[in-house]
Amino acid sequence: MPLNLKDYEMFNSKITGLGYYVPENIVTNDDLSKIMDTNDEWIQERTGIKERRHVVKGDGDTTTSMGVKAAKIAIERAGIDKDDIDFIVFATLSPDYYFPGPGVLVQRDLGIKTVGALDVRNQCSGFVYGLSVADQFIKTGMYKNVLVIGSELHSHGLDMTTRGRGVSVIFGDGAGAAVLSRTEDNKIGILSTHLHSEGQHAEELALIAPGMGNRWVNDIIADNDPNDESYFPYMNGQFVFKNAVVRFSEVIIEGLKANNLQAQDINMLVPHQANLRISQFIQKKFGLQDDQVFNNIMKYGNTTAASIPIALTEAWEQGKLKSGDLVVLAAFGSGFTWGSAVIRW
Ligand code: UT7
Secondary structure, eight states: OOOOHHHHHHOEEEEEEEEEEOOSOEEEHHHHHTTSSOOHHHHHHHHOOOEEEOOOTTSOOOHHHHHHHHHHHHHHHHTOOGGGOOEEEEEOSSOSSSSSOHHHHHHHHTTOOSOEEEEEOOGGGHHHHHHHHHHHHHHTTSOSEEEEEEEEOOGGGSOOSGGGHHHHTTBOOEEEEEEEEEESOTTSEEEEEEEEEOGGGGGGEEOOSSOSSSSOHHHHHHHOOTTOGGGSOEEOHHHHHHHHHHHHHHHHHHHHHHTTOOGGGOSEEEEOOSOHHHHHHHHHHTTOOGGGBOOOHHHHOBOGGGHHHHHHHHHHHTTOOOTTOEEEEEEEETTTEEEEEEEEO
């Protein structure tokens, strides 16, 4: 039945359940220094990372299975049944298959009825993009409960030699999930989301092959070249860093302004865990205290689309998100894409 404007204004979305899953296998900086020319001091000083989780090959964990484990926890905490889920959004840059994406695999593996499943390809800002999509579906009244997952299995696709050290020490595996549910209280929940892109810099943080662009799969197979670096992610670290600090700041300000709020109103900033130095820069810029910015990159590294939902879940589990708090999410990454979400908890 079509909705009228009055209905539309009645609905908002709020996070009702959160969950995360990380593989048990801890890989420390010292572990990495045994297989490539790196060291704990360099990694901690430049990134803040102490350790990350890597799936052990053959133990069964995949991007989808980790997402499913996180989703089960989020659904249970939301106090709903899996059959109450109206739509699935899955953000990842490391899908199990080239296609189909993991959204449908979650529908299958959770045994959810044949609801829609959407795959989001926005890398580090994938969860914020996914949350925004879910929020719009709920605000328009179309759906009541949307499952949003961010999951990554980086470790199997990284260049774990000295050649790849600028990237491979940073990324880790894991998954986080949120259930977004309809509320008729417009004062709480997701107040707004803000999304951006700048494709001009697409190749500054990218995995070029296999693709249907200039690295055709048949050519890659025919070349069979072990020195072909286009199999591995590439990052122009300093260029990405400089853009990240600018875009993080801009999109946080944009979100605050859209809601007539100021930096002093923020109770908790949960940034995408790209680099502890970036989080510290943002913290200083906005005049936030240590307990107003949530960081867990030390334990998990950068888990891309999973980083915000893992961090948000840990913040919630630690009692750091209280009813009425202003919680701001912000992300920046490959694309470039970036975004923020302003939430009244
Ligand atoms: O999540 C998506 C968004 N991503 C980001 O926002 C990441 C942004 N960028 C960064 O976080 C930083 O640029 C990195 C942590 C990736 C790199 O830090 P950096 O301070 O920019 O280092 P660099 O790339 O300029 O490298 C400095 C030196 C180089 O050696 P030379 O040329 O000065 O002799 C690198 O070869 O450090 C060397 N290096 C390493 N040394 C030990 C690069 N990686 C490593 C390593 N261990 N793992």
